[in-house]
Amino acid sequence: xxxxxxxxxHQPNDMYCQPTCIKIxxxxxxxxxxxxxxxxxxxxIAKTIGTDPFWGTIPNNxxxxxxxxxxxxxxIRFKRQLSGTYDDILSExxxxxxxxxxxxxxxxxxxxxxxxxxxxxxxxxLRLIYYCDPLLPEEYWQKTSPSGHFITNQLGPKxxxxxxxxxxxxxxxLINIDSEKIARES
Amino acid sequence: xxxxxxIDRFAFKEYGQVIKVDPxxxxxxxGFYISNIKANYPVYIFDDRTPSDYNVRVLxxxxxxxxxxxxxxxxxPHFTTYGEECRENLIKVLDSWKRQAENIVVSASSxxxxxxxxxxxxxxxxxxxxDYLIDYNKIHNIELTRYLNKDxxxxxxxxxxxxxxxxxxxxxxxxxxxANKYTTIESATKNPKDLMTNILAYIIENRxxxxxxxxxxxxxxxxxxxxxIIYLPEMxxxxxxxxxxxxxxxxxxxxxxxxxxxxxLNQILRRLEKVGAIQxxxxxxxxxxxxxxxxxxxxxxLGPLSIAPI
Numbered sequence: 001x002x003x004x005x006x007x008x009x010h011q012p013n014d015m016y017c018q019p020t021c022i023k024i025x026x027x028x029x030x031x032x033x034x035x036x037x038x039x040x041x042x043x044x045i046a047k048t049i050g051t052d053p054f055w056g057t058i059p060n061n062x063x064x065x066x067x068x069x070x071x072x073x074x075x076i077r078f079k080r081q082l083s084g085t086y087d088d089i090l091s092e093x094x095x096x097x098x099x100x101x102x103x104x105x106x107x108x109x110x111x112x113x114x115x116x117x118x119x120x121x122x123x124x125x126l127r128l129i130y131y132c133d134p135l136l137p138e139e140y141w142q143k144t145s146p147s148g149h150f151i152t153n154q155l156g157p158k159x160x161x162x163x164x165x166x167x168x169x170x171x172x173x174l175i176n177i178d179s180e181k182i183a184r185e186s
Numbered sequence: 187x188x189x190x191x192x193i194d195r196f197a198f199k200e201y202g203q204v205i206k207v208d209p210x211x212x213x214x215x216x217g218f219y220i221s222n223i224k225a226n227y228p229v230y231i232f233d234d235r236t237p238s239d240y241n242v243r244v245l246x247x248x249x250x251x252x253x254x255x256x257x258x259x260x261x262x263p264h265f266t267t268y269g270e271e272c273r274e275n276l277i278k279v280l281d282s283w284k285r286q287a288e289n290i291v292v293s294a295s296s297x298x299x300x301x302x303x304x305x306x307x308x309x310x311x312x313x314x315x316x317d318y319l320i321d322y323n324k325i326h327n328i329e330l331t332r333y334l335n336k337d338x339x340x341x342x343x344x345x346x347x348x349x350x351x352x353x354x355x356x357x358x359x360x361x362x363x364x365a366n367k368y369t370t371i372e373s374a375t376k377n378p379k380d381l382m383t384n385i386l387a388y389i390i391e392n393r394x395x396x397x398x399x400x401x402x403x404x405x406x407x408x409x410x411x412x413x414x415i416i417y418l419p420e421m422x423x424x425x426x427x428x429x430x431x432x433x434x435x436x437x438x439x440x441x442x443x444x445x446x447x448x449x450x451l452n453q454i455l456r457r458l459e460k461v462g463a464i465q466x467x468x469x470x471x472x473x474x475x476x477x478x479x480x481x482x483x484x485x486x487x488l489g490p491l492s493i494a495p496i
Contacts, residue, residue: 055202106242113226113244114203140238
């Protein structure tokens with residue numbers, strides 16, 4: 001079981017989940033990997049990706065945050081992908097990269113009401129995914145979900161994963177995914 | 187490329203995370219593909235008795251605009267609701283949802299609200315008219331405005347028109363006399379001392395938006411807003427939601443985008459509790475069961491949330 005310890009930030013309003021999650025991952029990465037980068041405020045991140053307090057974040061704009069990260073050393077950026085698998089998440093967590101996820105938290109999933117959380121752990125034995133929900137107070141923000149339910153129902157085919165890509169470490173992550181794919185196929 | 191994927195790509199770049207688009211339909215007459223824009227707007231409901239999680243209810247907004255493609259699958263700007271306009275439409279619908287909830291809360295709790303002394307003070311001109319009717323059954327047109335200054339003349343005329351609209355009075359030249367609704371309320375009132383309260387409750391129940399918007403009785407707004415904050419999530423979840431002072435204060439900021447003085451909030455909560463508009467258990471406030479049920483019934487009679495079709 002791997003659980004990454006993330007800095008706590010509470011989202012300032014109901015629609016600021018995406019910028020808050022970027023803030024959490026960015027602060028974590030700056031401290032954990034000793035990255036030379038100024039810590040951005042949630043407000044600055046929201047402004048950069050155009051998050052609005054009424055309708056949230058435009059999906060296409062998530063990667064706009066990279067414009068603020070051009071001078072980071074080692075390099076760091078965020079990459080969005082449509083949906084994802086348990087193995088995607090596992091390989092990220094194994095390399096100590098939290099993953100931002102657009103999920104629908106409701107039990108009965110049919111019409112995607114997106115909320116953004118940060119996946120910070122996996123338990124391959126119990127097939128559990130651990131994630132932090134910035135809508136909750138610090139003492140309750142750590143949540144778990146059975147991985148099957150999380151991938152199939154909460155992330156679903158239309159949710160997004162936003163991965164942290166870091167210099168050599170980020171490439172390593174992609175290599176891991178490829179090697180896992182090859183291993184599975186063989 | 188299919189119309190569906192063109193529309194999905196457009197929406198992906200243009201609208202916020204709460205916006206959804208329906209599959210396009212092809213209009214053979216015009217040769218256009220049209221996709222309806224809607225929203226699934228999350229309402230997060232927090233109960234202070236179960237702080238470890240929250241409930242999500244979804245406001246289904248049926249229509250916020252449309253995306254139109256020509257037969258070459260190009261977006262037709264003139265017939266398409268772009269991001270900024272769509273966002274404006276969303277804000278309008280959310281505002282009307284909030285107002286709608288306030289109106290339901292006021293209508294259902296008018297009896298309780300009129301018992302709040304501070305609330306009553308703002309109806310002194312209406313009370314003046316009703317008091318006179320209680321004593322004399324009619325008011326001469328000249329008497330109504332005699333010796334009043336220009337402003338008060340205008341105000342009292344507007345109030346008497348409002349009472350006429352509500353069939354509490356009718357004009358039989360040269361008198362304003364008690365009318366059908368007044369008589370009905372009077373017969374249903376067991377204790378004559380309650381007649382004024384019951385008439386005022388009827389006025390508030392049926393004309394709160396006009397009192398607020400046209401008569402500018404905005405002084406009532408804070409009380410109504412706090413009452414609405416208690417019931418708004420309860421109407422969505424259809425069960426009591428227990429909230430502490432801080433949560434109510436935070437929700438006031440969230441829904442009304444302004445802060446409230448803690449002493450004032452405390453005073454409003456105590457007054458609402460005193461007249462039975464809300465309930466209190468220890469340090470937690472929640473809605474009255476009977477009122478909540480009434481509000482839920484009223485809410486179910488309303489149409490879907492939507493902006494007028496373009």
